[in-house]
Amino acid sequence: MSLSRNGRAIRRRLVQTVPVVILATFIVFALLKLVPGDVAVTLAGDNASEQRIAEIRALYGLDRPFLVQYLGWLGNAVQGDLSRSLLSSEAVRDSIARAFPNTLLLVVMALVLALVIGIPLGVIAASRRDGWLDRAFMAFASVGVAVPNFWLGMLLVSTFALRLNWFPATGAVPLSVDPGSALAHAFLPALALAAGGVAEVMRQLRASLVEILSSQHVRTLHAKGLSPAAILWRHGLKNVSVNLLTVIGLLFNRLLAATVVVEAVFAIPGMGGLVVNAALNRDFPVVQGVVLVMVLVVVAVNLLTDILYSTFDPRVR
């Protein structure tokens, strides 16, 4: 019974996702409409030959109606053809396939760091509510939210890579080639990325723990003589772990955004470098390809966390 209801909730969620994905692809394609002037002429760049302009016109089918252009582009994208770079004429799909693993490693590592650092700090803050540790941790969280990730990255590079030589300063190594070196390369950028995430996890965890610990139910357990540690562990954290899922979904989106700038600091050949270079040179197929892949990843992760949420949380089920 409950399983079928859960199945229905999941199906409803899947159905809701469809229009979001379609609209997202439309937004990605419509970016082209923001290019001022004659799109083909602008994208071809200065001193472009007539032939080059004609090529770009044909690439997007710019002489056809907008909706036809969009459907043509979407049809290709669905088949995995994201067109070719206007600069290097490499297939956009190949560039993304090479860059994405580097970005994913950073984001996942930052997520893990945010949870590993943020959860204990949040629990300590909540269990010593309004004490000096709580205040200090919350002040730390305020700074974590406001600090520019890429500046933190610069501080980390100059201290731990250039001065102390503990970590490599720049670059990335694929996880499949040398896992140890890959993690060493990813550690500092992931740490720089994680600052805001640590703060977010701490705040959310503290807020929901404080709410649960001050509830009637927990007060009764206190009166029954259960130790505070047991209450925190068995009744606080168990309830809170579900809320953390939502935070993870949210964080993933933020980390994917912040990584773009952090990658620049550490010269990591990821999605960030790809999209920034493409935007600087108006290499539009690459811009659209990267943005499309990123938004699809975010939608998929949000869908996954929502499904897990509805599976684990009895209230939703």
Add this chain to the structure above:
Amino acid sequence: MSAPAPAALPPSLPRLVLNWLRQDKRGALGLGFLLLLALISVLAPWIAPYSPTEQDFSAIFAPPSADHWLGADDLGRDTLSRLIDGGRASLYASFLAVGISALIGVPVGLIAGYLGGWVDEMISRVIDSFLSFPAIVLAIAVTGALGIGLTNGMIAVGIVFAPQLARLVRARTLVVRNELYVDSVRCFGAPTPQILWRHVLPNTIQPVIVQITLLLAAALLAEASLSFLGLGIQPPDASWGSMLARAYQNMEIAPEQMYPPGIMILLTALAFNLLGESLREALDPTMKGH
């Protein structure tokens, strides 16, 4: 000075503000810092020791001294003067971006929440899909399309932030539109734009003010990111983000150059956030005690 008001009347706005600032030191601290920054930005031409673009080749990478309080950069330009000038650009950029997102987001949210039905359904799906994009990545793409530069970059950030405001305003409007006073003006035949502007908007404004303050911090960080990447402000003009980009290029020769702009971005974003959180507690009574 006006005559003292009878006790039964609600306290005047200045008094309310004073009370709020007295009770919440975070708000006072954030607002004070931001006002000081605004004052420095306005007075920049008169108080900056040098022109922000004046190059002095004898001062390249000069360490902090009596002549150059914060040292000088790779072209011998005075860091303090550039910091003051860059603050102007950064603040202008933040307000421009958030202004644009309010201009788009508030009307869209009002219309979706007030009209309801399929209009609301459609607008809500569009908002959902915009919010699925990692913000900076979409802003980079929009800047790439419009053409690089500070104003285009901030238009992009404004477009990307607008759905957040739209969602907030929509949610508030859904509540307000069913209130008795809105029903009654509707019965008197007031036109919809007038109902929205005069009766619904004022009652959604408090959370919007809070969100705008928090978005200013996010816009400041977005400007710094875009300018750091070379998509925002263009040389010889400076913003805090572009100063960090230069400091990054010279990190091995003059690492101290990255501290002033980084610290200013951190403090300013912190001030906007403190102000926003303090406003949230002051304006929303249910938040008291959190």
